[in-house]
Amino acid sequence: MPVDTVTIALQQLKKQGYKYTQKREDIITVFVEANRYLSAKAVLHALEDEYPTLSYDTIYRNLYTFVEVGILEETELNNEKLFRITCLHEGHHHHHFICQQCGMTIALQMCPMDFFEQQLEGCQITSHRFEIFGVCKNCLAAG
Structure with a gap:
């Protein structure tokens, strides 16, 4: 995944009227670095040292915002919602x-x-x- 994927994702958020926060950047970075589907629990776990008071509500609110804006894709496996960074650079249907x-x-x-x-x-x-x-x-x- 290209290094500027986080920047592109943050620009998409801004275009849709959402404000930049370090927390949002860090959530996006977790997905870019993982480059696979993750649960909200996995995201919370990845950020718990940096944000010890981070809640599932905050994670889910941001994940669904990112899906709405087109930054994340979602799927469901074994009755659990999973998310991954959208293939922002591939530019073709797949x-x-x-x-x-x-x-x-x-x-x-x-x-x-x-x-x-x-x-x-x-x-x-x-x-x-x-x-x-x-x-x-x-x-x-x-x-």
Whole structure:
């Protein structure tokens, strides 16, 4: 992930009328450095030394703001919301493989929508989401 991803994310926040705070920058930095899906609990844990009074409410409020602005993507796995930094630099439509053990993601360079559009002739598709869940090669090798 390019070094300026945090700067780009902060600029997106500012464009949408949100103020800069060091806490917001630090939350974004956690996602940029991890480059994988994280739970709110993982974010709280990563920031607890720097912000010992940080609450889940603050984390969730910022995470959902970041999703709304397009900085984070969200998914759900085992009834838990997970978030990751949006692929701000890739600039093309793609989907992800998500490791269920470590949260690592791999961008998939193919979209299955061509197939589904053929199957749904006459329908108007307004959006879609496609994710593949499994175990990555690193976790398989470690296990």
